Amino acid sequence: xxxxxxxxxxxxxxxxxxxxxxxxxxxxxxxxxxxxxxxxxxxxxxxxxxxxxxxxxxxxxxxxxxxxxxxxxxxxxxxxxxxxxxxxxxxxxxxxxxxxxxxxxxxxxxxxxxxxxxxxxxxxxxxxxxxxxxxxxxxxxxxxxxxxxxxxxxxxxxxxxxxxxxxxxxxxxxxxxxxxxxxxxxxxxxxxxxxxxxxxxxxxxxxxxxxxxxxxxxxxxxxxxxxxxxxxxxxxxxxxxxxxxxxxxxxxxxxxxxxxxxxxxxxxxxxxxxxxxxxxxxxxxxxxxxxxxxxxxxxxxxxxxxxxxxxxxxxxxxxxxxxxxxxxxxxxxxxxxxxxxxxxxxxxxxxxxxxxxxxxxxxxxxxxxxxxxxxxxxxxxxxxxxxxxxxxxxxxxxxxxxxxxxxxxxxxxxxxxxxxxxxxxxxxxxxxxxxxxxxxxxxxxxxxxxxxxxxxxxxxxxxxxxxxxxxxxxxxxxxxxxxxxxxxxxxxxxxxxxxxxxxxxxxxxxxxxxxxxxxxxxxxxxxxxxxxxxxxxxxxxxxx
Amino acid sequence: xxxxxxxxxxxxxxxxxxxxxxxxxxxxxxxxxxxxxxxxxxxxxxxxxxxxxxxxxxxxxxxxxxxxxxxxxxxxxxxxxxxxxxxxxxxxxxxxxxxxxxx
Numbered sequence: 001x002x003x004x005x006x007x008x009x010x011x012x013x014x015x016x017x018x019x020x021x022x023x024x025x026x027x028x029x030x031x032x033x034x035x036x037x038x039x040x041x042x043x044x045x046x047x048x049x050x051x052x053x054x055x056x057x058x059x060x061x062x063x064x065x066x067x068x069x070x071x072x073x074x075x076x077x078x079x080x081x082x083x084x085x086x087x088x089x090x091x092x093x094x095x096x097x098x099x100x101x102x103x104x105x106x107x108x109x110x111x112x113x114x115x116x117x118x119x120x121x122x123x124x125x126x127x128x129x130x131x132x133x134x135x136x137x138x139x140x141x142x143x144x145x146x147x148x149x150x151x152x153x154x155x156x157x158x159x160x161x162x163x164x165x166x167x168x169x170x171x172x173x174x175x176x177x178x179x180x181x182x183x184x185x186x187x188x189x190x191x192x193x194x195x196x197x198x199x200x201x202x203x204x205x206x207x208x209x210x211x212x213x214x215x216x217x218x219x220x221x222x223x224x225x226x227x228x229x230x231x232x233x234x235x236x237x238x239x240x241x242x243x244x245x246x247x248x249x250x251x252x253x254x255x256x257x258x259x260x261x262x263x264x265x266x267x268x269x270x271x272x273x274x275x276x277x278x279x280x281x282x283x284x285x286x287x288x289x290x291x292x293x294x295x296x297x298x299x300x301x302x303x304x305x306x307x308x309x310x311x312x313x314x315x316x317x318x319x320x321x322x323x324x325x326x327x328x329x330x331x332x333x334x335x336x337x338x339x340x341x342x343x344x345x346x347x348x349x350x351x352x353x354x355x356x357x358x359x360x361x362x363x364x365x366x367x368x369x370x371x372x373x374x375x376x377x378x379x380x381x382x383x384x385x386x387x388x389x390x391x392x393x394x395x396x397x398x399x400x401x402x403x404x405x406x407x408x409x410x411x412x413x414x415x416x417x418x419x420x421x422x423x424x425x426x427x428x429x430x431x432x433x434x435x436x437x438x439x440x441x442x443x444x445x446x447x448x449x450x451x452x453x454x455x456x457x458x459x460x461x462x463x464x465x466x467x468x469x470x471x472x473x474x475x476x477x478x479x480x481x482x483x484x485x486x487x488x489x490x491x492x493x494x495x496x497x498x499x500x501x502x503x504x505x506x507x508x509x510x511x512x513x514x515x516x517x518x519x520x521x522x523x524x525x526x527x528x529x530x531x532x533x534x535x536x537x538x539x540x541x542x543x544x
Numbered sequence: 545x546x547x548x549x550x551x552x553x554x555x556x557x558x559x560x561x562x563x564x565x566x567x568x569x570x571x572x573x574x575x576x577x578x579x580x581x582x583x584x585x586x587x588x589x590x591x592x593x594x595x596x597x598x599x600x601x602x603x604x605x606x607x608x609x610x611x612x613x614x615x616x617x618x619x620x621x622x623x624x625x626x627x628x629x630x631x632x633x634x635x636x637x638x639x640x641x642x643x644x645x646x647x
Binding site: 519538 | 626
């Protein structure tokens with residue numbers, strides 16, 4: 001990691017003091033002498049002092065060099081500083097505990113306990129070389145010590161547990177157990193120190209499990225994170241709780257080599273299956289998967305980093321020409337995918353059922369949406385639940401004549417447009433299936449509307465984009481003789497307008513979406529049977 | 545100096561029939577898409593859009609009853625904006641090596 005002398009000096013003093021403290025704790029375990037215990041406790045003041053010096057210097061250093069790079073480096077020093085202080089506090093706790101019950105000390109004089117203390121001592125000795133090293137391998141070794149220490153402590157704890165069952169000398173046994181717990185916690189502290197050094201090398205905080213996943217997946221690219229050939233940068237969290245990081249080579253000048261996604265195993269397995277299915281169904285649209293690594297309930301996926309922008313970016317940039325070009329490339333691609341994948345199968349998307357399931361989550365964020373039925377001199381307006389029920393009945397008779405392979409979560413964020421190559425790619429493919437194409441289009445339209453930008457020019461472009469998507473869908477509907485397109489679109493839009501409000505905290509914006517959902521439902525319910533097939537979505541609802 | 549934002553307000557005591565004629569005038573304006581407001585100094589036209597937010601509030605207190613009707617809509621200020629459709633009908637993307645031509 002980056003050596004900053006002003007910060008590294010107090011850190012080294014801190015390590016030396018902590019080593020002395022641990023040495024005295026070990027000696028106290030061996031001899032049980034009160035004087036040794038006191039001497040170990042006396043180190044705490046020195047340690048607190050160095051800790052404070054480092055904190056002050058870190059603040060001063062950041063004031064002088066506020067660049068992002070030095071912020072990350074300083075954070076690493078602060079992390080190590082805090083972890084070392086915690087270790088010192090745990091040493092102190094061990095001594096207090098053992099002092100209060102001398103007989104506990106006797107039964108702790110076991111080989112395994114001394115081994116654990118030796119591991120801790122070895123860990124402290126490795127910190128400086130690990131910090132100064134070009135590689136992360138020593139830091140990983142520090143992390144590994146935790147496993148050894150845990151094993152030794154657990155073994156002893158089991159022994160004490162058995163004796164506790166006899167019901168004799170319980171106080172002494174409990175005391176000894178607490179000491180073992182503290183030693184075990186110090187192993188955890190070492191782990192955090194190791195993680196801190198690895199994170200400093202990578203340029204981002206990372207936990208050791210994630211690091212191992214990263215290492216395992218990167219081997220597919222012949223990259224080794226231990227050799228500091230790369231850094232990672234957070235790209236954000238997904239709604240499903242996965243973390244996304246961009247992997248960059250140290251000499252690639254910020255160019256992303258791959259995307260590393262880590263999280264729940266079932267979710268990532270779905271995503272991998274989704275990507276693979278797209279490679280079969282329509283090659284070239286999904287990112288390449290470099291590797292997949294499973295680790296218990298967690299998994300990691302390393303895949304191709306796609307260059308380009310999301311359509312949200314194009315909308316916010318107000319570049320109408322590029323937006324138009326991108327949209328029509330998207331439409332052309334969709335037309336091709338749909339033609340290539342269409343199957344002769346009537347498929348109902350059940351928009352109202354989908355919406356019904358989401359209602360509790362929507363009301364949890366916006367309780368004011370749960371309106372009662374009203375009646376003003378005979379003009380009625382139904383509750384949302386009643387509207388959904390009535391629309392569900394209407395929907396029963398509707399289905400797409402030909403199902404196609406759809407994305408399944410077709411938000412603006414999940415489409416990448418590369419304007420140089422003039423091509424689109426899809427990401428986040430864990431919900432793809434043969435379905436009604438209107439599902440994808442309605443989700444896409446509402447993800448446009450949902451953008452929390454209220455610049456009139458942007459809003460106008462959003463409305464025009466929604467209209468373009470609608471018109472493109474209508475054109476395709478004509479081709480496949482799909483005569484209930486507009487009705488299903490109204491239902492799909494209602495579903496997405498309303499269910500998306502649970503991610504929209506701006507009351508005004510959420511209200512506008514809620515009202516649009518209601519309006520569309522009320523409107524199609526008012527249609528007489530002969531007007532059902534001529535129905536068109538009023539374009540005004542795309543505007544604010 | 546002229547007022548920056550157009551503003552009109554009127555309040556009076558009226559009989560039921562006159563109130564209905566006011567409401568009718570407003571209803572007519574809605575149908576036509578223009579409601580004219582003027583006093584001796586100013587002329588001001590609201591242009592109701594096909595879609596608007598409608599808020600109806602009825603309250604009762606010891607002093608009396610109140611009916612509030614609020615209708616608001618957004619208006620397109622940007623006359624010069626490009627209104628040509630974004631959807632080009634129905635061309636395929638240039639890079640169409642994986643496409644099948646449709647009729």
